[in-house]
Amino acid sequence: MPSPIPVTRLLPRDFRPSVELGACSSPLFKNAGGSTLLVPTPTFRSKIASRLWASVIHWNELHCLEPLGSGGFGSVYKGQYFDETVAVKKVKRCTKNKLASRQSFWAELNAAHLRHKNLVRVIAATTNIPDNRDNADNIGTIIMELAGTRNLQQIIYGDVEPLVESRCLKFSIDIARGLQYLHAHSIGHLDVKPANVIVSDTGVCKLADFGCSLKLEQSGDLSPLTTHLGGTYTHRAPELLKGEDVTLKADVYSFAITLWQLIARELPYTGDRQQILYAVVAYNLRPPVNGDRFGKSTFGQTCKALLTRCWNASPNQRPTAEKLLAELNMMQSC
Structure with missing residues (x-):
């Protein structure tokens, strides 16, 4: 599903996405501080590699999803990502307002680049979802720190x-x-x-x-x-x-x-x-x-x-x- 946001909106002006980026519009990062989780960083320019969250989810590293709760635009699960316990939010497709559900996903990323002890940290997010029964209504997935239960x-x-x-x-x-x-x-x-x-x-x-x-x-x-x-x-x-x-x-x-x-x-x-x-x-x-x-x-x-x-x-x-x-x-x- 195409994003309502221009690709360049979440990128430095001098950066143009390559085919490696997938459907989401922000470069990968090496996670900084407060966690043992180190997401593999691709061979982008150093300026890009220093970004604070990933636009690619390594699905083979995401395991054991257990439901934690649900809301108007999605459900949250507890899982394991690169052997770290994380929270996984799946933003669901809203049949009554498809644009609103897409906007909700992108709004979730407004603070994804920020790191503060009183904000839940975003680890990775993407709209490039595996095509299977579990993701039938999923338009975007966000992996976050499991800040608490x-x-x-x-x-x-x-x-x-x-x-x-x-x-x-x-x-x-x-x-x-x-x-x-x-x-x-x-x-x-x-x-x-x-x-x-x-x-x-x-x-x-x-x-x-x-x-x-x-x-x-x-x-x-x-x-x-x-x-x-x-x-x-x-x-x-x-x-x-x-x-x-x-x-x-x-x-x-x-x-x-x-x-x-x-x-x-x-x-x-x-x-x-x-x-x-x-x-x-x-x-x-x-x-x-x-x-x-x-x-x-x-x-x-x-x-x-x-x-x-x-x-x-x-x-x-x-x-x-x-x-x-x-x-x-x-x-x-x-």
Whole structure:
């Protein structure tokens, strides 16, 4: 299936793909840091070989796929790749919106070149899929690090261990660090929510699932790579619900809803979806911050003030991810 993205969009301007590259449009790499996995590097120019992820999957090295979960555009599996345990995402063909499923795959790669301890690392990705029964509806495969076996939503709503203030703050700082790094590279995640935050065995939070992400060009205009906007309505900024311009501040709004969930351990809204959407946009509906967890401690009161600014209806009134991280770090040092 041809990509909706020009081949040169993901390559250096002075590079032209050879027949060795296959269907995906980014050169191979030798994996850098944080892993024992070394993907064989072909004989490209050194400038190309230094890229951080692979556009060719060595299918004979991928084994033992076990289902981990599924979402709107694909399923995630646990597997072995070059003897390392990895997560494998298969992006499925959406019969109702074929373009959206292709765009979701390419959006997943917006942050593939980035390396940060609070982002799930992409190892390899390709649209060149073996033709067999297991891949009948698969339009693209992404191999990622297996960052953890639980997400933040499972911890918030299913963990018997209490989410004490220090733990909430630590998780929040991890998420803010990932956002600050993304935003420094002009990438908006646009689907920040507890289910898209993987928590490692050592308690490190990593942002995952970039299928709704967008790249902002240096001019400030949105990249044409992704024209659809997905995301979860309960966490989606009101300007996006109204169809207005997308900015990085939309992630700050989504962060605020996620922080509220960490503290309250409740669902942000209940009731009819359309009524909630209308109330968020027209009446500034937000999750309640009048409970004991937001009023009886200095931490709760500080978080209440931070939430109010982060989910402000006007993006210009919200802090940047950098300022948000600075405030959270200050709270941790107090």
